Amino acid sequence: xxxxxxxxxxxxxxxxxxxxxxxxxxxxxxxxxxxxxxxxxxxxxxxxxxxxxxxxxxxxxxxxxxxxxxxxxxxxxxxxxxxxxxxxxxxxxxxxxxxxxxxxxxxxxxxxxxxxxxxxxxxxxxxxxxxxxxxxxxxxxxxxxxxxxxxxxxxxxxxxxxxxxxxxxxxxxxxxxxxxxxxx
Amino acid sequence: xxxxxxxxxxxxxxxxxxxxxxxxxxxxxxxxxxxxxxxxxxxxxxxxxxxxxxxxxxxxxxxxxxxxxxxxxxxxxxxxxxxxxxxxxxxxxxxxxxxxxxxxxxxxxxxxxxxxxxxxxxxxxxxxxxxxxxxxxxxxxxxxxxxxxxxxxxxxxxxxxxxxxxxxxxxxxxxxxxxxxxxxxxxxxxxxxxxxxxxxxxxxxxxxxxx
Numbered sequence: 476x477x478x479x480x481x482x483x484x485x486x487x488x489x490x491x492x493x494x495x496x497x498x499x500x501x502x503x504x505x506x507x508x509x510x511x512x513x514x515x516x517x518x519x520x521x522x523x524x525x526x527x528x529x530x531x532x533x534x535x536x537x538x539x540x541x542x543x544x545x546x547x548x549x550x551x552x553x554x555x556x557x558x559x560x561x562x563x564x565x566x567x568x569x570x571x572x573x574x575x576x577x578x579x580x581x582x583x584x585x586x587x588x589x590x591x592x593x594x595x596x597x598x599x600x601x602x603x604x605x606x607x608x609x610x611x612x613x614x615x616x617x618x619x620x621x622x623x624x625x626x627x628x629x630x631x632x633x634x635x636x637x638x639x640x641x642x643x644x645x646x647x648x649x650x651x652x653x654x655x656x657x658x659x
Numbered sequence: 660x661x662x663x664x665x666x667x668x669x670x671x672x673x674x675x676x677x678x679x680x681x682x683x684x685x686x687x688x689x690x691x692x693x694x695x696x697x698x699x700x701x702x703x704x705x706x707x708x709x710x711x712x713x714x715x716x717x718x719x720x721x722x723x724x725x726x727x728x729x730x731x732x733x734x735x736x737x738x739x740x741x742x743x744x745x746x747x748x749x750x751x752x753x754x755x756x757x758x759x760x761x762x763x764x765x766x767x768x769x770x771x772x773x774x775x776x777x778x779x780x781x782x783x784x785x786x787x788x789x790x791x792x793x794x795x796x797x798x799x800x801x802x803x804x805x806x807x808x809x810x811x812x813x814x815x816x817x818x819x820x821x822x823x824x825x826x827x828x829x830x831x832x833x834x835x836x837x838x839x840x841x842x843x844x845x846x847x848x849x850x851x852x853x854x855x856x857x858x859x860x861x862x863x864x865x866x867x868x869x870x
Contacts, residue, residue, distance in 0.1 A: 486826050490807075517833035524836070525801040528782045533690035534704055538682045541711045545675060 476504045481511045489522050563636030570633070573610045663727060671718050678718075681727075682711050688728065688803070689735050695798045696739035698787045706742060710735040732803070733813045736795055743791040785835050793828040796821055 476484075481504045488497050505512040534540075617626070663684070669677035689710050694703035713734050714721075721730055786794055795814060799805045807818045807825075814821070 483826070486822065486829065489829075514830075514833065517837050518829050520836055521829050521832040524782055524785075525797065525832075528801070530687070530691055530802075531694045531700075531703075533686045533707060534700075537686050537690070537704065537707070538679055540704075541682050541686075541708050542675065542679050544708065544712055545678070545715055 476500065478504075478508060478511050481505070481508070482514065485515055485518050489518070560636050560639040563633050564639075564641070567630070567633035567637050570630070573613055664723070667718070667721065667723070667727060670715070671721070678715055681714075685728065685731055686711075689731060691802060692732055692735050692798060693739055695783070695786060695802060696736075696791070696794060697742060698783055702742070706735065706738055709738055713738070729809065729813060732799075736799070736813060740791045740795060743794075785832055788835060789828055789831060793824045793831070796824040797828050797832075800825060 481501060484497055484501045484504075488494065488501060491497065501515065505515050663681070666677040666680045666684075670681060686707065690703055690707040693706035693710070694700065697703050697706055710731065714731055717734075721727070786797065789797065792814070796810055799810045799813065805813070807821045810816075810821045811818045
C-alpha cells in the first residue's frame with residue numbers, strides 16, 4: 476500500500492470505525508511506515524477532539540428577538556390566486572349592481588305621482604329609472620348571448636371567489652396591524 | 660402529521676406563533692452552527708437571527724419533501740460562508756505563522772470564556788484557522804453527523820469535493836495540534852463511549868414532539 480492510499484484509508488476508518496478490514500490494512504502499513512503512523516496518531520487526535528466538542532446555547536431571549544424582527548406582512552401568496560379572486564369578486568359586485576338596477580326598474584312603476592314634497596323624489600326616481608332601464612337592456616343582451624345555466628354557474632364560482640377576496644382583504648388588514656408576539 | 664409539519668403549514672399561512680415554535684425548536688442547532696462557523700457569540704446570534712428571518716421570508720418556497728432541519732441549516736451555512744468571505748481574511752496567512760501563535764493571537768472575552776472550557780476554546784481556535792468551506796464540512800460532519808451525501812447536497816457540491824475538504828481539514832488541524840505546546844492536555848478517549856457529542860444536535864432535532 477502506498478502512503479497516499481493509507482492517508483485516504485484513515486478518513487474511511489474515521490467515518491466507518493466498525494470496519495475491521497480497513498483497520499487491519501492500515502495497521503499493516505503503519506507498522507512499517509513511521510510517517511503514516513505519526514499522521515494516523517495526529518488524525519485520530521483531531522477526530523477525538525472534534526467529536527467531544529461541547530454544544531453552546533443561544534441567548535435566553537433569542538426567540539423573542541427573532542419574532543420582534545419578523546416582517547408584519549404575511550409570506551408571499553400565489554399572485555395568480557389573488558388576481559383571480561380580485562377579478563371574480565369585482566365582477567360579481569358589478570353583476571349585483573346590475574341586478575339591483577333591474578329590481579329597481581320593476582319598482583319604478585310604483586312612483587307615479589309627485590306628492591306635496593315629491594319634486595326631489597320625482598327627480599331621483601327618474602334618474603333611477605333611467606339607470607334601471609340601462610341595466611334591464613344589459614340583462615336582455617346578456618341573456619340572449621349566454622345561457623342562463625352558465626350565468627348561474629358563474630354566480631356560484633363568483634360567490635366562492637368573493638369569499639377568498641374578502642379573506643385576502645381581511646388578511647392584509649390584519650397584517651397591517653402591529654404584530655402581537657409572545658415568546659411561546 | 661407531526662408537530663413540526665403542522666407548525667410549518669401554519670407558518671406558511673402567516674401564523675407567527677407557529678413560526679415561533681419552529682424558532683424555539685431549531686434555535687440550538689442553528690446557533691451552534693453559526694457559532695462554530697463565525698467563532699464568537701455576538702456574530703453567532705446575529706447570524707442565527709438572520710437565518711430565521713430569511714427562512715420566514717422564503718417559507719413559501721420550502722419543499723416538504725426535504726428535511727426542514729437541512730433546509731434551515733443550509734440557509735445558515737450560506738449566510739455564515741458569506742460573512743466569512745466578507746471578513747476578507749487571508750486564510751493562506753495561517754501557514755506563515757507558527758500554529759500556536761495563531762491560536763493564542765486572540766483572547767476570548769469573559770462571556771465566551773464562561774460558556775466554553777479551555778478544551779472547547781482550543782477547538783474553536785483551531786476551527787478558526789480553516790478556510791470557510793473546510794470549516795463548514797467539519798462542522799456538518801462532526802456536530803451534526805451528516806453524511807457526505809447530505810453535506811454535498813447542503814453545500815451545492817459533490818461527494819468527492821466534500822471528502823477532499825474533510826481530508827485536507829483533518830490534516831490542517833493535525834498540523835495545528837502537533838504544533839501546540841499544550842497538546843499533551845488531550846486525554847485518550849473513553850473506550851466505552853469515545854464520541855459522546857457526535858451527532859448530539861441531530862438527536863436534539865429527532866426528539867421533536869409529535870402532535
